[in-house]
Amino acid sequence: xxxxxxxxxxxxxxxxxxxxxxxxxxxxxxxxxxxxxxxxxxxxxxxxxxxxxxxxxxxxxxxxxxxxxxxxxxxxxxxxxxxxxxxxxxxxxxxxxxxxxxxxxxxxxxxxxxxxxxxxxxxxxxxxxxxxxxxxxxxxxxxxxxxxxxxxxxxxxxxxxxxxxxxxxxxxxxxxxxxxxxxxxxxxxxxxxxxxxxxxxxxxxxxxxxxxxxxxxxxxxxxxxxxxxxxxxxxxxxxxxxxxxxxxxxxxxxxxxxxxxxxxxxxxxxxxxxxxxxxxxxxxxxxxxxxxxxxxxxxxxxxxxxxxxxxxxxxxxxxxxxxxxxxxxxxxxxxxxxxxxxxxxxxxxxxxxxxxxxxxxxxxxxxxxxxxxxxxxxxxxxxxxxxxxxxxxx
Numbered sequence: 586x587x588x589x590x591x592x593x594x595x596x597x598x599x600x601x602x603x604x605x606x607x608x609x610x611x612x613x614x615x616x617x618x619x620x621x622x623x624x625x626x627x628x629x630x631x632x633x634x635x636x637x638x639x640x641x642x643x644x645x646x647x648x649x650x651x652x653x654x655x656x657x658x659x660x661x662x663x664x665x666x667x668x669x670x671x672x673x674x675x676x677x678x679x680x681x682x683x684x685x686x687x688x689x690x691x692x693x694x695x696x697x698x699x700x701x702x703x704x705x706x707x708x709x710x711x712x713x714x715x716x717x718x719x720x721x722x723x724x725x726x727x728x729x730x731x732x733x734x735x736x737x738x739x740x741x742x743x744x745x746x747x748x749x750x751x752x753x754x755x756x757x758x759x760x761x762x763x764x765x766x767x768x769x770x771x772x773x774x775x776x777x778x779x780x781x782x783x784x785x786x787x788x789x790x791x792x793x794x795x796x797x798x799x800x801x802x803x804x805x806x807x808x809x810x811x812x813x814x815x816x817x818x819x820x821x822x823x824x825x826x827x828x829x830x831x832x833x834x835x836x837x838x839x840x841x842x843x844x845x846x847x848x849x850x851x852x853x854x855x856x857x858x859x860x861x862x863x864x865x866x867x868x869x870x871x872x873x874x875x876x877x878x879x880x881x882x883x884x885x886x887x888x889x890x891x892x893x894x895x896x897x898x899x900x901x902x903x904x905x906x907x908x909x910x911x912x913x914x915x916x917x918x919x920x921x922x923x924x925x926x927x928x929x930x931x932x933x934x935x936x937x938x939x940x941x942x943x944x945x946x947x948x949x950x951x952x953x954x955x956x957x958x959x960x961x962x963x964x965x966x967x968x969x970x971x972x973x974x975x976x977x978x979x
Contacts, residue, residue, distance in 0.1 A: 587625070587636035589643045595620060595634075596647040610654045614690040617648075623689045627673060631685050639873070656691045659923035663734055664688040664695035668742050670815045675759070675799040675808050684740070684761070696738035697816075698729040698762060698786060699809070703979070705731070706950050708744070709753040709806060710977070713788065715745035715760065723747075723760065723798070725768075725791040731944070735771045735784040736920050738764045742812060743793075744805045749975040756974050757805030761797040768792070777936045779916035782924060814884055816945050824872065825865060831898040831934065832861035834927050838902055850905055857898055864890045882958035885951040892941035892948055895926070899935040906931050 603616045617623055618632045622644045627633025658665055665688070672684050687693040704711040713727025725745050735741070741762040748756035762769070768791040773781035800808040828836055839846065839854055868887055903910035913932040926934055942948040956962040969977055 587634050587640070589640060592622070592625065592634075592636065592640055592643045593647060596622060596644055600648075600651050600653070605651055605653050611690060611692070613654055614656055615686070617653075618686050618689055622648075624669075627685075631673070631681055632689055656689060659925075660734075660737075661688070661691045661694055662923075663697050664693070664740075667697060667812045667816045668695045668740070671742060671759075671799060671808060671812045672761075674811055679796070680761070680799070688740075693739040694734055694737045696732050696735045696741045696764070697812070698732060698735075698741045698743040698788075699812075700731045701728060702730050706947050708809070709757070710974075711744060711746060711757070712979075713743075713745045714749075715747050715758060715793070717747075717795075718792075722795050723793045725760070725762070725788050725793055727788050729786040729788070731774070731783050732771075732786050733783040733944075734922075735764065735786050736773065736781075737922060740764060741786075742799075744809050746974065747805075748803055750973050751803070752971055753969065753974040753977065754806045755803060757809070758802050759799045759805040759808040760793050761799065762788075762791065762793055763797075766791045773918070773920055775918055777939060778933055779913075780919050780921055782921050813946065814882070824868065827862065827865065828858070829865075830861075831895055831926060831938075832858055834934070835898050835902050835905075838905060838931075842905075845905055845907065850901070853901055854905075857894065857901060860890075861894055861898070864894060882954050885946065885954040886959065888945055889948055889951050889955070892938075895934075895938040895941045899931070899938040902931045903935045910935075 599617060599620050599622060603613050605613065608616075621627075621629055621632065621634040623632035625634050625636040625641050625644060626638035628635055656665075669685060669688055672681060672688075676684070684693075688695060698713075699708055699711075701711050701713060711727075713725065713729065715723045715725045718724055723745075725743070727745065729743075732741075741764050743760045743762040744757050745760065746756055747758040750756070764771075768789040770787040770789070771784045772787070773784050775781045776783070835854060836858065839851075864887070867890070871883060871887055910931045912930060914930045924937065926937065946954075953965065957964045
């Protein structure tokens with residue numbers, strides 16, 4: 586049984602064999618993966634040791650203290666938080682060994698081809714088609730939208746409709762799509778921030794080998810649920826210290842500018858500080874529950890809280906800063922590699938936070954999930970549940 590002491594010994598051995606000061610960053614990351622210290626709860630040979638998930642913090646603390654490089658999680662968050670758990674759960678042994686190592690080291694960036702212009706909140710209504718060719722592989726045609734990191738990605742997790750004659754939830758299949766295929770076209774979508782961190786993606790005759798299918802044909806909705814549950818934990822359940830993240834930025838502004846303080850702003854900040862601390866502690870409890878298995882619908886509640894707090898805190902900060910809160914640093918169209926909520930100006934935080942209640946599932950959809958799957962309330966009537974997708978009005 587791997588315990589904390591064993592992990593410290595393994596980490597020390599890694600650092601001795603690959604000194605941080607003299608080892609190339611990528612070589613160190615590859616060695617860390619091969620030593621089972623990337624995801625300690627993953628199986629041996631796939632970046633882990635089959636250890637309890639909670640022990641990852643032991644490894645991370647030792648490597649941080651030694652000044653070891655990380656894998657730039659902000660840049661490869663979709664791969665780490667969404668693709669990897671899905672590949673691990675539904676992938677074949679060959680798929681796991683092909684995809685997980687370069688995903689974790691950051692050599693290959695991933696994106697998520699789920700949402701469509703007519704299938705966002707109702708993801709199961711998607712129209713992108715995957716048709717089997719004579720050789721048993723697949724040809725995909727359709728359009729996806731709101732695709733973060735598509736301009737950087739080597740691979741994409743993709744859900745497409747493979748059987749239009751059955752109800753919408755039962756006619757989808759899940760694939761790994763090669764973003765270098767000549768039929769993939771990525772176009773930037775400029776956001777309210779002025780940047781284009783996400784894109785629309787057009788798929789025209791894209792060929793996907795059946796070897797890149799995850800799960801069974803027609804079982805794409807179930808596979809996608811693994812991705813979506815992990816996505817919401819990745820967005821809303823990240824570990825932060827007390828007064829970390831957006832609430833830390835707001836609190837720092839309050840302390841630095843006593844001349845701007847008012848009683849009303851003070852009361853509102855105190856409430857937001859308490860709400861942020863409650864969310865942080867709830868996140869810790871959720872992560873402890875994750876050590877016992879896959880994330881469940883409770884992650885939707887964390888993502889809801891994250892979006893609400895981000896929007897309220899960024900609005901408070903703009904109001905507190907007055908005229909300075911209305912300034913903006915750069916409206917240039919850029920295609921960034923990540924989102925920086927704490928390193929930019931207040932105006933950026935305010936505008937970018939508007940997307941938090943949309944990305945990763947809209948707040949309205951997540952409220953339904955919490956109501957039905959966590960609280961056990963009666964579900965909303967669904968008239969399309971047993972109707973073939975091809976017969977649904979569009």
